[in-house]
Amino acid sequence: MKVRIYSAALAALTMAITPNWGSAHESSTLAKVRARGELICGVGTGLAGFALPDSDGNWQGLDTDYCRALAAAAIGDARKVKFVPLTAKDRFAAIQAGQVDVLARTTTWTLSRDTANGLDFRAVDFYDGQGFLVRADSGLTSAAELDGASICLTQGSTAELNTSDYFRAKGMKYKPVTFATSSETVKAYESGRCDSYSNDSSALYGERRRMAEPDKHVVLPEIVSREPLAIGVLQGDSQWSDLTAWLHFALLIAEDNGITRDNVETYLTSENPEIRRLLGVEGNVGELLGVNKDWALRAIRAVGNYGEMYDRNLGSGSPLKIPRGLNALWSKGGLQYAPPLR
Amino acid sequence: MLSGAREACNTLPRFDDSEGRQMTDDAHKRWARNSKTMGNHMFSRTSTKSRRGQSATAKEILWQAILLIAIAGLVGGALWNASGSLAEQGVASGFGFLGHTAGFDVSQSLIPFSAVSTYGRAFLVGLLNTVEVTVIAIPLATILGFIIGISRRSSNWLLNRVAAAYVEVFRNTPLLLQLLFWYNAVLAALPAKALESLHLGNIIYLNRRGLALPQPVVQDFGGAWLLVAAAIAGLFILTARLAPLWRARTGHFFPHRSANLLILFSLPMAFCLAIYLTTGRSPILFNIPVMGRFSVDGGWQLLPELVALLIGLIFYTASSIAEVVRSGLAAVPKGQYEAARSLHLPPGKIMREVILPQAIRVIIPPLTNQYLNLLKNSSLAVAIGYPDLVQIFAGTVLNQTGQAVEIVFMTMAVYLTISLLTALGMNVYNRRIATVEN
Structure with missing residues (x-):
């Protein structure tokens, strides 16, 4: 859409006119965020479970909760967040131009994004994989039967590339139909323009719930890609990327120790040394990260531990009911693992 | 400016006048020659004036040079600064990415394209798709616009009112909404399943996936x-x-x-x-298209995205062209109608041979604007999934490579180039048909 190319053009223009002399070193992102008193967080344009405004206009989702936790850790107040919805194709220009401080936008960590796009990914807040949604009455039971199908895709997503790779590897043909936003893509699929809608499987579950007749659509069993959805920050500011990574780890450690939003105060008197370091009772973890010593305490008070965030937005406490799977803690056979906090 | 250029051109025919004899028999040419001679008077007058203001010209040139240097400095500074910022952030820059493998597919391409083609080829695919839409839409919008514009001047009450209603509806609603309407509302009325397609003798199929026609080879x-x-x-x-x-x-x-x-x-x-x-x-x-497993395959496939975009652009632009035509017709003095009628010319002939040739001179410049608008509006294709330049290049490629500065620059350069070429062509035509007068 015009608006989108304008915003991309604006980002390019911003890049051209923003003076670059020594900016990255003298004022780090953390210092900027603290001086501004507000975190600007790039999120999705509306995806159930990750970032979607509720009926009162409050953003709900795993990504938006992460932003709140980051604001609590960096500024001390989880409410000091400005959410900026970004389309898949605008997100990189937005963070490169400094329009957002952090990208919590179901962004798959890939090599080219880590290098050529100038981003750093340290914390994977959701391990996902790409799947295919089809109509139940199509009689399809496997993605291998999709030879010759039309597939609705969102432009600029890894799904566009994965689908191409998958069909090429299998020697099959398909017809791509791509749209700028996921809502346009889903609408086209629902109207019968395509045989299948392909995206990260968490997104397929989320979008299916918003369809007119969710029961008439099924997700095929194949997961055709690895999609580590990670928190993205601008390359070259390790203080800021350290904080985004360790915040995620802190929330994992909290879950592992059973520290929740409701009982966190009781742990302030805990004798467990890791908990004492985590909550800032002893040690100087906060100082090393450049924030106040109660950074993790404030984050947990605001959104709870990682497990609580997951359940509330994606898991058993949400309408999506996505099993923890790969996103379980390391101690429970999943991939969510935290290095030692010391 | 324009009259100045015309005067400059008129220096040449003057020599023709002194020698040429074959012109004298034709009244029209005599009239043209007279006006040319008058133009020459004008020319000599203006040249004395410019000779008198020679010192002012030198000053003007100086100022323009300063302005030029300032603009060049600003642009150069911005480029230098952007490349500096990008390098500092570790973002890739330069046009090397055009040679890299694209890795994605597109639904419609005039040249062979697959996932192993390069980004440079993806750029060409998008460019050609944009040109395709523009080249098909401009003549059709012009024809429809002229029909409606002329109808608005018609004495037939019904025709006149229908044309007015058309113009008001299409000119006063956003094009994006119209595109979404054609794409979503009209498409939704068609059968979704390939087997239920509307068909004509099993050789032409119409369904939500588009129109499949026999393709002549x-x-x-x-x-x-x-x-x-x-x-x-x-x-x-x-x-x-x-x-x-x-x-x-x-x-x-x-x-x-x-x-x-x-x-x-x-x-x-x-x-x-x-x-x-x-x-x-x-x-x-x-x-001949045949029923495939998922959809109708083979033949000449017209994507619903292309059809919706064409209909949207043609109907929308035609409403503006109709207004341009109406104003052009209104600019022809009433005496011309009356004179033609008094010669007992039939109404069709009056329009074609007397009114339109005069009106067209007024119509061409604003018509050019409408053509340029159509070209630029075609970028709304992205909303309905048609793979035009903005969708493929400033969309997918931008996202896969992250090189916003280069890609936005290239995309803008393409629109600028096509616009300028269109304007150039229209200006040449305009100059050719313009009345030679002083």
Whole structure:
């Protein structure tokens, strides 16, 4: 859409006119965020479970909760967040131009994004994989039967590339139909323009719930890609990327120790040394990260531990009911693992 | 500016005047010559004036040079700064990415494209798709716009009101909404499943996936088609040469248009028949669409995205062109109608031969604007999934490579270039048909 190319053009223009002399070193992102008193967080344009405004206009989702936790850790107040919805194709220009401080936008960590796009990914807040949604009455039971199908895709997503790779590897043909936003893509699929809608499987579950007749659509069993959805920050500011990574780890450690939003105060008197370091009772973890010593305490008070965030937005406490799977803690056979906090 | 250019041109015909004799018999040309001579008076007057203001010109040049340097410095500084910022952030820059493998597919392409093609080729695919839409939409929007614009001046009450309603509806609603309407509302009325497609004798299919038509595949007969084309061109030239002789002999106009149409259609037909009779092979074969597993496959596939975009652009632009035409017609003095009517010219002829040729001079400049708008509006294609330049290049490629500065620059350069070329063509045409006056 015009608006989108304008915003991309604006980002390019911003890049051209923003003076670059020594900016990255003298004022780090953390210092900027603290001086501004507000975190600007790039999120999705509306995806159930990750970032979607509720009926009162409050953003709900795993990504938006992460932003709140980051604001609590960096500024001390989880409410000091400005959410900026970004389309898949605008997100990189937005963070490169400094329009957002952090990208919590179901962004798959890939090599080219880590290098050529100038981003750093340290914390994977959701391990996902790409799947295919089809109509139940199509009689399809496997993605291998999709030879010759039309597939609705969102432009600029890894799904566009994965689908191409998958069909090429299998020697099959398909017809791509791509749209700028996921809502346009889903609408086209629902109207019968395509045989299948392909995206990260968490997104397929989320979008299916918003369809007119969710029961008439099924997700095929194949997961055709690895999609580590990670928190993205601008390359070259390790203080800021350290904080985004360790915040995620802190929330994992909290879950592992059973520290929740409701009982966190009781742990302030805990004798467990890791908990004492985590909550800032002893040690100087906060100082090393450049924030106040109660950074993790404030984050947990605001959104709870990682497990609580997951359940509330994606898991058993949400309408999506996505099993923890790969996103379980390391101690429970999943991939969510935290290095030692010391 | 314009009159100045015209005066400059008029220095040349002056020599023609002193020697040329063949002009004198034609009243029209005499009139044209008179106006040219008057133009020459003007020219000599203005040249004395500019000689008097010579010192002012030097000053002007100085100021313009300063402005030019300032702008160049600003642009250069911005580029230098951008490349500095990008390098500092570790973001890739430069145009090397154009040679890298794209890794994605597109739904419609005029040139072969697959996932192993390069980003540079993806750029070409998008560019050609944008050009395709523009080239199809401009003539159709012009025809529709002229019909509606002329209808608005009609004395037939119903025709006049229908045309007015059309213009008001299409001109006063956003194009994006119209595109979404054509794409979503109209498409939704078509059958979703391939097996339930509307079809015409199992060779033309229409469903939500688009329109599938038999695709003619011209068979190669070793340059024989080139001979046919050459023969057509030769006959066209011949009729053009013969026309004045015919008129001199018979006193009637040579039926140019009918003769050319006859040549254009009968010659290839005769060729096809000859080939079929001599070799027993059909010179044109048809690739007929067939029912596939998921959709109708083969044949000539017209994507619903393209159809919706074309309908949207044509209907929307036609409403603006209609207003341009209406104002152009209104600019022709009423006396011209009355004079033509008093000569008992039929209404159709009055419009075609008296009013429109005069109105067109007023119409062309704003019409050019509408063409440029159509080109730029075609970028709304992205909303309905048509793979135009913005969708493929400033969308997918930008996202996969993250090189916003280069890609936005290239995209803008393309629109600028096509716009300027269109404007140039229209200006040349405008200059040709413009009244020569002082």
